[in-house]
Amino acid sequence: MTTVQAERDLKSLAEQAGRDLEEASALEILKWATETFGPRFCVTSSMEDAVVAHLASRVLPGVDVVFLDTGYHFEETIGTRDAVDAVMDVNVITLTPRQSVAEQDAQYGPKLHDRDPDLCCALRKVKPLEDGLTAYDAWATGLRRDESPTRAGTPVVGWDEKRRKVKVSPIARWTQDDVDAYVAEHGVLTNPLLMDGYASVGCAPCTRRVLEGEDARAGRWAGRGKTECGLHG
Ligand code: SF4
Numbered sequence: 001m002t003t004v005q006a007e008r009d010l011k012s013l014a015e016q017a018g019r020d021l022e023e024a025s026a027l028e029i030l031k032w033a034t035e036t037f038g039p040r041f042c043v044t045s046s047m048e049d050a051v052v053a054h055l056a057s058r059v060l061p062g063v064d065v066v067f068l069d070t071g072y073h074f075e076e077t078i079g080t081r082d083a084v085d086a087v088m089d090v091n092v093i094t095l096t097p098r099q100s101v102a103e104q105d106a107q108y109g110p111k112l113h114d115r116d117p118d119l120c121c122a123l124r125k126v127k128p129l130e131d132g133l134t135a136y137d138a139w140a141t142g143l144r145r146d147e148s149p150t151r152a153g154t155p156v157v158g159w160d161e162k163r164r165k166v167k168v169s170p171i172a173r174w175t176q177d178d179v180d181a182y183v184a185e186h187g188v189l190t191n192p193l194l195m196d197g198y199a200s201v202g203c204a205p206c207t208r209r210v211l212e213g214e215d216a217r218a219g220r221w222a223g224r225g226k227t228e229c230g231l232h233g
Contacts, residue, residue: 007164010137014166017157026055026170029156033138033168034060040137041168042066042093044129044231047073047080048201049190050088051182052142055170057089065090066132066139070124071101072113072203080191087189095132097124113205124203125231130163138166143232146175147200148217150227176216 013036021029033041034056042064043056056063065088067081085092097104104112104123112120133139143154160167171179183190191201197209199216210219217227 010164010166011159014138014157014159017166018155021156024156026052026174027059029168029170030056030140031059033140033157033166033170034063037136037138037166039064040135041140042133042136042138043090043140044068045084045142046201047077047084047191048142048194049179049183050080050084050188051179052140052171053084053088053090054182054186054188056140061089063090064093064136066093066095066129068125068128068132069094069096070203071097072124072205074191074193074201074204074207076192077201080189083189093132095128097128099123111205113203117206129231133163133165136165138168139163140168140170141232143169143172144174144176144179145172146216148215148227151217151232 017032017036021032024032041060043053044066045053047067053063053065056065065084069078069081081092081094084090099107104120108119109115112123139160143151145152145154154169154172156169156172158167158169174182182188191198193201198207198219199210199214200220201207202220206220208219208222210216220227
């Protein structure tokens with residue numbers, strides 16, 4: 001089968017699953033993904049919390065959990081990654097950009113995130129994920145429709161045109177209350193910054209606490225007219 005034909009098959013499989021699984025539970029969606037793709041499936045996590053990793057480990061113990069270490073994370077985020085690795089039945093894989101922050105500064109000048117955040121995200125997030133996902137046909141995210149208007153149409157299973165992979169969002173239909181209830185019921189690890197005014201946790205230079213009434217992602221690239229890093233947009 002040609003690569004083009006294989007991609008067409010994967011795309012139609014994803015679109016059909018998106019329709020069939022729209023009303024399914026997060027565990028049912030993940031069960032479909034792990035049974036369909038086996039070791040060619042992974043979970044990606046920003047280590048804001050370990051909810052999707054926890055759900056996936058219930059249907060596939062030892063599942064790959066991919067974390068992008070941009071070099072700009074809060075120490076709490078790295079600590080959450082280490083705790084997930086230590087206590088959960090998952091295989092944490094840390095991806096890193098081709099250049100260290102110092103090497104990037106030398107080539108592009110310091111604080112590229114302030115001057116050209118799209119380029120900084122492309123170098124430190126988009127490209128490393130693209131490279132890291134070559135080992136997989138499908139990846140799961142923690143995207144939720146209630147996080148922001150740009151995420152309101154997130155399918156539970158869809159086709160990632162940019163990476164030409166199946167993209168699974170098992171908690172797309174969940175609300176923040178659903179997440180909080182799952183965390184409380186299962187004692188899931190969460191990033192300590194969530195208890196310190198942050199509603200969404202990204203790189204330190206591009207994340208601030210949210211104000212009352214703001215949506216969960218309002219603290220990301222605040223004032224820069226940017227809402228997504230390019231992984232999901
Ligand atoms: Fe760079 Fe900010 Fe994007 Fe992180 S979120 S990769 S620091 S621009």
